[in-house]
Amino acid sequence: IGLADSSFMGSGSERRYEDLCRNIISDMNKYGLSVVDDFLGVETGLKILNEVRSMYNAGAFHDGQLVQNPTPDVPSSAVRGDKIRGDKIKWVGGNEPGCSNVWYLTNQIDSVVYRVNTMKDNGILGNYHIRERTRAMVACYPGSGTHYVMHVDNPKKDGRVITAIYYLNINWDARESGGILRIRPTPGTTVADIEPKFDRLIFFWSDIRNPHEVQPAHRTRYAITVWYFDAKEREEALNRAKLENSKTNNVAAQVQAQQAEPDS
Ligand SMILES: O=C(O)CCC(=O)Nc1cc2ccccc2cn1
Numbered sequence: 381i382g383l384a385d386s387s388f389m390g391s392g393s394e395r396r397y398e399d400l401c402r403n404i405i406s407d408m409n410k411y412g413l414s415v416v417d418d419f420l421g422v423e424t425g426l427k428i429l430n431e432v433r434s435m436y437n438a439g440a441f442h443d444g445q446l447v448q449n450p451t452p453d454v455p456s457s458a459v460r461g462d463k464i465r466g467d468k469i470k471w472v473g474g475n476e477p478g479c480s481n482v483w484y485l486t487n488q489i490d491s492v493v494y495r496v497n498t499m500k501d502n503g504i505l506g507n508y509h510i511r512e513r514t515r516a517m518v519a520c521y522p523g524s525g526t527h528y529v530m531h532v533d534n535p536k537k538d539g540r541v542i543t544a545i546y547y548l549n550i551n552w553d554a555r556e557s558g559g560i561l562r563i564r565p566t567p568g569t570t571v572a573d574i575e576p577k578f579d580r581l582i583f584f585w586s587d588i589r590n591p592h593e594v595q596p597a598h599r600t601r602y603a604i605t606v607w608y609f610d611a612k613e614r615e616e617a618l619n620r621a622k623l624e625n626s627k628t629n630n631v632a633a634q635v636q637a638q639q640a641e642p643d644s
């Protein structure tokens with residue numbers, strides 16, 4: 381007999397889904413972060429894990445940190461400590477072959493985010509109008525002490541308001557494997573230490589309210605992240621970028637024009 385499906389998305393009960401969304405709304409308003417365990421259930425979680433493992437083993441991932449900060453005497457790849465991040469990543473749109481389970485996951489997260497964004501009495505979540513997200517970033521920390529330094533996902537209002545991370549690591553024990561996500565919600569003095577447990581989904585505000593780091597991992601650590609945009613903040617960011625581009629293009633065009641003119 382199959383295990384009674386205790387997951388939120390698998391149990392099919394509308395009531396549990398509403399409760400889940402209410403909890404997320406309450407957590408996001410109180411703490412700026414929310415942790416959901418048993419999101420999809422063991423069976424679905426395993427399908428996603430196996431899909432990610434086969435992507436990784438097919439060598440489809442590349443270094444998260446493209447620009448190494450090499451020290452002249454030692455090539456950058458040799459010195460792991462100097463990296464600001466040790467993850468290997470692969471961006472997944474979802475409709476590529478071999479990504480159907482990652483695609484299913486992002487659809488399930490989408491439905492929760494759009495629901496909590498439109499429910500009544502949803503507090504701060506009601507200030508945003510979430511209509512789109514990034515593609516899914518599948519990340520793997522290959523163990524051996526790889527980490528990610530303290531950082532903010534969206535420090536400059538690029539439009540991203542919610543970070544959603546789904547973890548895939550069965551029987552993760554941070555005491556021996558490390559790999560804790562440490563969020564330092566500001567303002568405040570609390571610290572949230574979150575283990576990257578299998579079938580765990582977390583949400584947190586992407587901006588300066590949530591600086592976070594991944595502590596050194598000593599076992600292969602998989603995570604899938606999607607970022608959700610607020611329509612207004614995103615549009616303003618794109619307009620600023622356009623303005624910047626037109627300025628630099630004008631300067632470039634003027635320089636070119638001067639160069640082109642015959643010596644006066
Ligand atoms: O795996 C975790 O628990 C979180 C890891 C994490 O913060 N990843 C991450 C990855 C990023 C990749 C590109 C740009 C910004 C990024 C910000 N954060």
Ligand SMILES: [Mn+2]
Nearest residue numbers: 531532533592
């Ligand atoms: Mn981050």
